[in-house]
Amino acid sequence: MTVILAAKAFGANKICSADLLQKRLDFASEIGADATVLVQPDEDPExxxxxxxxxxxxxxxxxxxxSGSPSATSTGIFATRSRGMLLQIGFSLDSVSIPLVVATVKELDIRGNHSSLNSYPAAIEAISSGKVNVKQLVSHRFPLEESEQAFTVAANKEGYKVVIDCSRPGEV
Incomplete structure (x- = not known):
């Protein structure tokens, strides 16, 4: 969801979000996705x-x-225009099988990126200036004493971003 906010803030003119969960797609529309696609778990990437x-x-x-899903990566390769770019942020396995011939014929620029230190200054500036409003991503807040429930909500994908407040009563 953060990617949708950032893409919109930095000038993307049309954003499509694909997901396995309709509630996530509904939220994606609320925060700026222009189109959504509900993907089935066993759907062919093409x-x-x-x-x-x-x-x-x-x-x-x-x-x-x-997401890091091998199927989603393949879907991205099939969807992206020739000489376009696939930016792989998510990961879940050490190696995946992708349609490399398709990527080669389309001359795709495939890049990996995960928590690059070089992107932090721009991200901090975008958030602190209000260009990107990440507060709308927080769906649940829990006090420290309810951490177990917070982790359950996150693990069950009941929320988007779950915050555990570690401050003590009376602290600011």
């Missing part, structure tokens, strides 16, 4: 890519894959 292209009205110039 089929999902065609639906994304249809929802956007064209192939995306840049695809940002945040």
């Amino acid at each position: 089929s999902a890519a065609k639906r994304i292209i249809k929802a956007m009205g064209r192939e995306p110039d840049i695809t940002i894959e945040c």
